[in-house]
Amino acid sequence: EQPFISRFATGYAPGSTFKMITAAIGLDNGTIDPNEVLTINGLKWQKDSSWGSYQVTRVSDVSQVDLKTALIYSDNIYMAQETLKMGEKNFRAGLDKFIFGEDLDLPISMNPAQISNEESFNSDILLADTGYGQGELLINPIQQAAMYSVFANNGTLVYPKLIA
Numbered sequence: 001e002q003p004f005i006s007r008f009a010t011g012y013a014p015g016s017t018f019k020m021i022t023a024a025i026g027l028d029n030g031t032i033d034p035n036e037v038l039t040i041n042g043l044k045w046q047k048d049s050s051w052g053s054y055q056v057t058r059v060s061d062v063s064q065v066d067l068k069t070a071l072i073y074s075d076n077i078y079m080a081q082e083t084l085k086m087g088e089k090n091f092r093a094g095l096d097k098f099i100f101g102e103d104l105d106l107p108i109s110m111n112p113a114q115i116s117n118e119e120s121f122n123s124d125i126l127l128a129d130t131g132y133g134q135g136e137l138l139i140n141p142i143q144q145a146a147m148y149s150v151f152a153n154n155g156t157l158v159y160p161k162l163i164a
Contacts (some may be wrong), residue, residue: 011111011138016074018133021147022083023067025094031086034067038078045077047084047124054125056080056132076132083131088121091131098147098157106142106162113147114138 026032041063044055060073070078083091092115100113116136121127129135139147142160149158 011113011140011143013134013137014139014144015133016076017144018137018139019071019074019079019131020151021095021098022079022091022131022133023071024150025091025097026082026086027067029086029090029094031090032067032082037064037066038081039063040065040075040077040081045080047128051125056128079132080128084124084128086131088127091127098150099143099159104142104146104160106160108142108162110140110142111138113140113143 023032027034040058041061043059043061044057046055056077058073058076058078060075062069062073062075065073065075065078067078069075070082095115098113100115102112104110104112114137116126116130121130121135126135130137146157146160150156
Protein backbone atom coordinates (compact mmCIF):
# COMPACT_ATOMS: atom_id res chain seq x y z
CA GLU A 1 0.00 0.00 0.00
CA GLN A 2 1.16 3.53 -0.78
CA PRO A 3 2.37 5.64 2.13
CA PHE A 4 -0.23 8.21 3.22
CA ILE A 5 1.71 11.22 1.97
CA SER A 6 2.00 9.67 -1.49
CA ARG A 7 -1.72 8.83 -1.58
CA PHE A 8 -2.51 12.37 -0.42
CA ALA A 9 -0.48 13.94 -3.22
CA THR A 10 -1.90 11.74 -5.97
CA GLY A 11 -5.47 11.52 -4.66
CA TYR A 12 -7.83 8.59 -4.24
CA ALA A 13 -11.23 7.49 -5.50
CA PRO A 14 -13.61 9.29 -3.14
CA GLY A 15 -16.29 6.59 -3.22
CA SER A 16 -19.63 7.27 -1.62
CA THR A 17 -18.68 10.74 -0.44
CA PHE A 18 -18.86 11.79 -4.10
CA LYS A 19 -22.56 10.92 -4.44
CA MET A 20 -23.52 14.37 -3.15
CA ILE A 21 -21.58 15.96 -6.02
CA THR A 22 -23.33 13.73 -8.57
CA ALA A 23 -26.70 14.51 -6.99
CA ALA A 24 -25.98 18.25 -7.08
CA ILE A 25 -25.01 18.09 -10.76
CA GLY A 26 -28.18 16.15 -11.63
CA LEU A 27 -30.39 18.53 -9.65
CA ASP A 28 -28.68 21.53 -11.23
CA ASN A 29 -29.08 20.29 -14.81
CA GLY A 30 -32.57 18.90 -14.24
CA THR A 31 -31.79 15.25 -15.02
CA ILE A 32 -32.45 14.13 -11.43
CA ASP A 33 -35.96 14.63 -10.07
CA PRO A 34 -35.63 14.27 -6.29
CA ASN A 35 -39.20 12.94 -6.05
CA GLU A 36 -38.92 10.35 -8.82
CA VAL A 37 -38.91 6.83 -7.40
CA LEU A 38 -36.87 4.16 -9.16
CA THR A 39 -37.68 0.49 -8.64
CA ILE A 40 -34.41 -1.34 -8.05
CA ASN A 41 -34.55 -4.98 -7.03
CA GLY A 42 -31.59 -6.86 -5.64
CA LEU A 43 -28.04 -6.01 -4.73
CA LYS A 44 -26.57 -6.17 -8.26
CA TRP A 45 -27.43 -4.43 -11.53
CA GLN A 46 -26.10 -3.97 -15.02
CA LYS A 47 -27.35 -1.80 -17.86
CA ASP A 48 -27.53 -4.71 -20.29
CA SER A 49 -25.64 -7.79 -21.47
CA SER A 50 -22.98 -5.62 -23.15
CA TRP A 51 -21.47 -5.22 -19.68
CA GLY A 52 -20.57 -8.92 -19.65
CA SER A 53 -20.09 -10.15 -16.10
CA TYR A 54 -19.65 -6.62 -14.66
CA GLN A 55 -22.35 -5.47 -12.27
CA VAL A 56 -22.80 -2.45 -10.02
CA THR A 57 -23.40 -3.59 -6.45
CA ARG A 58 -25.02 -2.03 -3.41
CA VAL A 59 -25.30 -2.92 0.27
CA SER A 60 -29.04 -2.54 1.03
CA ASP A 61 -31.87 -4.11 -0.96
CA VAL A 62 -34.32 -1.20 -0.93
CA SER A 63 -36.70 -1.54 -3.87
CA GLN A 64 -38.28 1.95 -4.01
CA VAL A 65 -35.52 4.55 -4.21
CA ASP A 66 -35.77 8.32 -4.58
CA LEU A 67 -32.82 10.70 -4.21
CA LYS A 68 -33.15 11.03 -0.44
CA THR A 69 -33.33 7.26 0.03
CA ALA A 70 -30.38 6.78 -2.33
CA LEU A 71 -28.28 9.14 -0.24
CA ILE A 72 -29.40 7.61 3.07
CA TYR A 73 -28.55 4.09 1.90
CA SER A 74 -25.56 5.19 -0.21
CA ASP A 75 -27.07 3.41 -3.20
CA ASN A 76 -24.50 2.79 -5.94
CA ILE A 77 -27.11 1.40 -8.33
CA TYR A 78 -29.35 4.49 -8.10
CA MET A 79 -26.39 6.79 -8.69
CA ALA A 80 -25.12 4.67 -11.59
CA GLN A 81 -28.54 4.70 -13.26
CA GLU A 82 -29.01 8.45 -12.74
CA THR A 83 -25.51 9.20 -14.08
CA LEU A 84 -26.19 7.10 -17.19
CA LYS A 85 -29.52 8.92 -17.65
CA MET A 86 -27.67 12.24 -17.26
CA GLY A 87 -25.16 11.25 -19.93
CA GLU A 88 -21.48 12.02 -20.19
CA LYS A 89 -21.93 15.48 -21.72
CA ASN A 90 -24.18 16.77 -18.91
CA PHE A 91 -22.17 15.03 -16.19
CA ARG A 92 -18.82 16.42 -17.39
CA ALA A 93 -20.34 19.89 -17.81
CA GLY A 94 -21.33 19.72 -14.14
CA LEU A 95 -17.96 18.37 -13.06
CA ASP A 96 -16.24 21.18 -14.94
CA LYS A 97 -17.81 23.65 -12.49
CA PHE A 98 -15.62 22.13 -9.77
CA ILE A 99 -11.81 22.15 -9.48
CA PHE A 100 -10.91 19.20 -11.68
CA GLY A 101 -7.63 19.73 -13.48
CA GLU A 102 -6.81 22.90 -11.54
CA ASP A 103 -3.59 23.55 -9.67
CA LEU A 104 -4.49 25.00 -6.29
CA ASP A 105 -2.34 27.87 -5.07
CA LEU A 106 -1.06 26.05 -2.00
CA PRO A 107 2.49 25.29 -0.79
CA ILE A 108 1.64 21.58 -0.74
CA SER A 109 2.65 19.12 -3.43
CA MET A 110 -0.46 17.54 -4.94
CA ASN A 111 -1.73 16.45 -8.31
CA PRO A 112 -4.82 18.18 -9.72
CA ALA A 113 -8.14 16.43 -9.10
CA GLN A 114 -8.92 14.03 -11.94
CA ILE A 115 -12.23 12.97 -13.48
CA SER A 116 -10.79 10.20 -15.68
CA ASN A 117 -7.56 9.10 -17.33
CA GLU A 118 -8.79 10.20 -20.77
CA GLU A 119 -10.89 13.13 -22.03
CA SER A 120 -13.83 10.74 -22.46
CA PHE A 121 -15.09 7.86 -20.34
CA ASN A 122 -15.18 5.61 -23.43
CA SER A 123 -17.67 3.27 -21.73
CA ASP A 124 -20.98 3.32 -19.93
CA ILE A 125 -19.41 1.27 -17.14
CA LEU A 126 -16.83 3.98 -16.41
CA LEU A 127 -19.50 6.71 -16.59
CA ALA A 128 -21.75 4.78 -14.18
CA ASP A 129 -18.89 4.00 -11.78
CA THR A 130 -17.77 7.64 -11.72
CA GLY A 131 -21.28 8.70 -10.66
CA TYR A 132 -20.88 6.89 -7.35
CA GLY A 133 -17.30 7.95 -6.75
CA GLN A 134 -15.29 5.14 -8.28
CA GLY A 135 -13.92 4.72 -11.78
CA GLU A 136 -10.82 6.80 -12.38
CA LEU A 137 -11.69 9.72 -10.10
CA LEU A 138 -8.74 10.98 -8.08
CA ILE A 139 -9.31 13.57 -5.36
CA ASN A 140 -7.40 14.39 -2.19
CA PRO A 141 -9.05 15.61 1.04
CA ILE A 142 -8.26 19.30 0.42
CA GLN A 143 -9.76 19.15 -3.06
CA GLN A 144 -12.84 17.36 -1.77
CA ALA A 145 -13.36 19.90 1.00
CA ALA A 146 -13.18 22.68 -1.61
CA MET A 147 -15.76 20.87 -3.74
CA TYR A 148 -18.08 20.45 -0.75
CA SER A 149 -17.82 24.17 0.00
CA VAL A 150 -20.57 24.75 -2.59
CA PHE A 151 -23.12 23.23 -0.19
CA ALA A 152 -22.38 25.71 2.59
CA ASN A 153 -21.95 28.73 0.31
CA ASN A 154 -25.07 28.85 -1.87
CA GLY A 155 -23.36 27.13 -4.79
CA THR A 156 -20.16 29.15 -4.67
CA LEU A 157 -16.95 27.15 -4.59
CA VAL A 158 -14.48 28.44 -2.02
CA TYR A 159 -10.82 27.84 -2.81
CA PRO A 160 -8.59 26.74 0.05
CA LYS A 161 -5.81 28.97 1.25
CA LEU A 162 -3.09 28.46 3.80
CA ILE A 163 -2.52 31.25 6.27
CA ALA A 164 0.80 31.30 8.10
